[in-house]
Amino acid sequence: MQSFAHGKLKELIGDYDDFINFVPTSFNKVMDIFLTHVTRIDSVDILHKFTCMELKTGTVVEEDLNQIIKYENWLIRKLADGDSEMIQSVLVGFDFDDRVVDYCKKRRSIDEKTVRLIRYRINPEKNDLILEEILC
Numbered sequence: 001m002q003s004f005a006h007g008k009l010k011e012l013i014g015d016y017d018d019f020i021n022f023v024p025t026s027f028n029k030v031m032d033i034f035l036t037h038v039t040r041i042d043s044v045d046i047l048h049k050f051t052c053m054e055l056k057t058g059t060v061v062e063e064d065l066n067q068i069i070k071y072e073n074w075l076i077r078k079l080a081d082g083d084s085e086m087i088q089s090v091l092v093g094f095d096f097d098d099r100v101v102d103y104c105k106k107r108r109s110i111d112e113k114t115v116r117l118i119r120y121r122i123n124p125e126k127n128d129l130i131l132e133e134i135l136c
Helices: 062-078 098-111
Strands: 018-024 030-041 044-055 087-093 115-123 128-134
Touching (some): 062 087, 062 098, 062 115, 098 115
Parallel strands (some): 044 087, 087 115
Antiparallel strands (some): 030 044, 115 128
16 A cells, blocks of 8 residues: 555556545455546546456455456446446456456457456565566
8 A cells, every 4th residue: 555655556557546445345345455547637637447456365266356347347336337448457466367367368359358467476675566467
């Protein structure tokens, strides 16, 4: 969360206006991180996108993918007035099951939308995380 506060993740995630963690949903689950993205047009701030993020410590499996898709669908209904283009979903994990990567590739080719997959590594020398996106 400190990296979000200091703007360190804007290059990876995109420019965001606000972020919160542990967001309760209406189906008794908690979204790990939620971001809003705002664009300024003629000195008016316009909310144009939301990002939901789910963080996993190990290998991301299909159950985790289903979880983020549920969050995405919930946000589409509750905040985006049915506009799926307003929602960006991101899964962060140490590794990704092949079925998760395959699903994201197929979804991109069919729906022209995907769940972004970001792999993390720990840099012990700097006591920091290294984040890299897996292209689907």
